[in-house]
Amino acid sequence: MKKTLKAALCAALACAMLAGCGSAPSSTAPASGSGSTGGSASTASDAPEYERATVRVAYMPNMGSGSSLITGIEMGYFDEVGLDVELTQFQGGPAEIAAMASGDIDIAQIGHGAHALCIEGQAKIFALDLLGVSDEVLANTERGIETVADLKGKTIASTAGTSAEIVLDLVLGTAGLTTDDVTVVEMDANGCVSAMISGQIDACATWAPSTTTIKEQMGDKCVSLGSNGDFVDTVTFPGSFVATEKYASEHEDILVRFTQALMKAQDYRAANIEQVCEWLAKEIEADPETILATKDSGEWLTGEFLVGALADGTIEQYYDSQQQVFVDSGRIPEKVPVSDYVLFDVMQKAADAYTAAKS
Template sequence: MKRFTSILLAAVLAAVLLAGCGAAPSSQPASKPASQPVSQSEPAPAAPEYERATVRVAYMPNMGSGSAIVTGIEMGYFDEVGLDVKLTQFQGGPAEIAAMASGDIDISQIGHGAHALCIEGQAKIFALDLLGVSDEVLANKERGINSVADLKGKTVASTAGTSAEIVLNLVLSTAGLTQDDVKVVEMDANGCVSAMISGQVDACATWAPSTTTIKEQMGDNCLSLGSNGDFVDTVTFPGSFICTEEYAQEHEDILVRFGQALLKAQDYRAPHIEEVCGWLAKEIEADDATILATKDSGEWLTGEFIVKALADGTIKNYYDSQQQVFVDGGRIPEKVPVENYVLFDVMQKACDAYTAAQA
């Protein structure tokens, strides 16, 4: 009996010792051998910590210039990368570049025409935004204008150094004309609207939403003689974000973060363009219907497309093709390497950060 009791006590003691050493409860799987470690969920990588910065951004009050930046603000994408964006309206790219040179603006969104100033070394391109198709040459039929050829000797309002001026030159060339054959009057986009509606000029070259307003106010008396959409098979009209060379050297990190947020904004903009029209209308205090009518004024590139287009050389080809337009039109004397004024390294870093954040 004593022997049985001793054996029983030993068995109980062994069970207690095993429990004290952490034997797994019956509800948990037994430990795996060393060659098959227990699967544990790894903690998600911590979000990058950014030093907050304020970026002063110039844009023009139209969908081509303001849609991506407004989307990024509304959706909080710039805030996600530690950037506070402060917007200032301008009526043209050359004025934006002048403001950057004076130190009043950090980053600008420009249309096709102002890219010539980048080629000349006045600014650096660090992000592609869209391909523009909103510039148009409009004429007053009451002035006896029924074709491009009828523009000869007429007064045409335009904004020098902008995409509208480039389109004016292209449209004139279809009838064998140049600016020497017309009287060009310098006006900004708002001036073109009032001058056309009041009859101060015979025709104008400008962009949406000014073109939309002119057509609405003039009705059947307004004739479209051509737009950059008529030349897309041979010419590209990129809209880009730019900065000065000095700013790029001192604030590359901000440019990369800005570019990363922009790519995300472009992804949202394309499938939600009508919603974006509403945001822009509110930002620029314009009529919703007027801005909505310009929803097709650009080829709304996505971040996903831009990542691929940068890798396969499509984006470089866009800027190369654009530069050829300036050469053919006599705006610049000869072509220069695109790398001279396009910061492809910043574009790539922004794409890499965007791709990593998507994973």
């Protein structure tokens, strides 16, 4: 069965105007929580009994957004905690958050850029998924572009409100440029691919696997001018799971169970990344080799790491550092307490359940 959100698109685009919407969501078949390949639900007599629930989850068709979800489904981890996960694809985090606001989606996995909307109160973060390193600024050398300075006066495609937009700002800054020195046009990740290959634009800022496809198709005509990997010493680019404040307050137990399963999925993902690439490629109907080429597009955090990072304040530091990027770029006027929009209580309950299940 295919799930479509045509009706939600209008609301999604309207709600996300301030942050810049992603493109229209495309649908994928709801994925059974039982999984088709991996582990089965716990059968121990002392295993917790859960009230069955269905969770509608938005994600983007790439490893950074979909890898832990696909792993949790394939390995049966969501099924173990009584959750059936239905997936719907989007092309950008702001549109995902807008779809949650309209009630068409329960949970979303977002990249760095859309976190600004959480800081502004549009959603609550309840789980840290990974640190992204897949965003990149690519340029067409046939347009006389060899360095960042050569971008001055050029036309660059990007998706507003995403991590790629932030990386574009950072990369331009290395040459003393800002977006006032270039012409930025709005395009989703798919649009960036076709526009770059066809020569409609001079450069683009987007993420894997779109960057992989562009470089493969353009060959020597494409040059990489920078990525978020160039700024990891000073900036973190978290990918997180979010929900609206209303959903979080009414369904905290579901968020805790979802995060507990997610932490197991993160452990498996980190140890079996190539297998996860195969699963994701099948889910999004992409070329397996293209997805495999993006296996290093994230710092794949584990459940064990997250337990410690929550306890010693590392997770809070990640989000605090992220806020500073938004302040420096003018995206938000000033920093706010991280606890205003990050549900540390949900993270802690999930960490406790994860740890207990392992002991």
